[in-house]
Amino acid sequence: MTDLTAWTHANVVELARTQTQLEGELPLSACKRLLADVLAAEPSAVFVQWRVSAFQRTASGETRPRPWLQLTAQADVHVTCQSCLEPMAVPLHVDRLFRFVATEEEALLEDEESEEDVLSEPQDVDLFALLEDEMLLALPLVPRHGGCIAEYQDVDAPAVIEEKPNPFAALAALKKTH
Numbered sequence: 001m002t003d004l005t006a007w008t009h010a011n012v013v014e015l016a017r018t019q020t021q022l023e024g025e026l027p028l029s030a031c032k033r034l035l036a037d038v039l040a041a042e043p044s045a046v047f048v049q050w051r052v053s054a055f056q057r058t059a060s061g062e063t064r065p066r067p068w069l070q071l072t073a074q075a076d077v078h079v080t081c082q083s084c085l086e087p088m089a090v091p092l093h094v095d096r097l098f099r100f101v102a103t104e105e106e107a108l109l110e111d112e113e114s115e116e117d118v119l120s121e122p123q124d125v126d127l128f129a130l131l132e133d134e135m136l137l138a139l140p141l142v143p144r145h146g147g148c149i150a151e152y153q154d155v156d157a158p159a160v161i162e163e164k165p166n167p168f169a170a171l172a173a174l175k176k177t178h
Helices: 012-015 104-111 128-140 168-178
Strands: 022-029 045-059 066-080 085-102 115-121
Touching: 012 045, 012 066, 012 085, 045 128, 066 128, 085 104, 085 128, 104 115
Parallel strands: 085 115
Antiparallel strands: 022 045, 045 066, 066 085
16 A cells, blocks of 8 residues: 555656556545545544556557557545435445647647646656545536435415506506596
8 A cells, every 4th residue: 555645746757667556545634635625523433545557559540659648546434415414325436547648738639639638747746646636526516416406396386377467557557547
């Protein structure tokens, strides 16, 4: 097992060249930004299982291999249901593929057409921050229990909204009488 928090300055080109694979688990309490968005009575008891695989691959039409990085992670966290405001369990799963290119301009051009995320080759990558970013993106935007919406609808609300009389109809009636 590897401590991912120690990989804040990983050279992705070197990791890909040596086909490095890292895996382990870290307590949710280590993920301060993620912890701010989830409920955790005991964050050190919840663990994030993660795996990073780096490799090189030559894409069609290219002459040199490019570094690639695959990041997978999973954790079971609790968030607040936005309908009933009660805690609810949410399984987070991340499986992302990153391809690295030489420049930021090249990354911007290729990213829209690619299934994988395209990033520019930095001197170093913060693998821990990348993992935490992807876990944050995996959180539901508006978490809700399955039956919450129907359960919390107003049952006393009228089925049909009564139409108010048109004020101009009353003026038209006055005009006809005079």
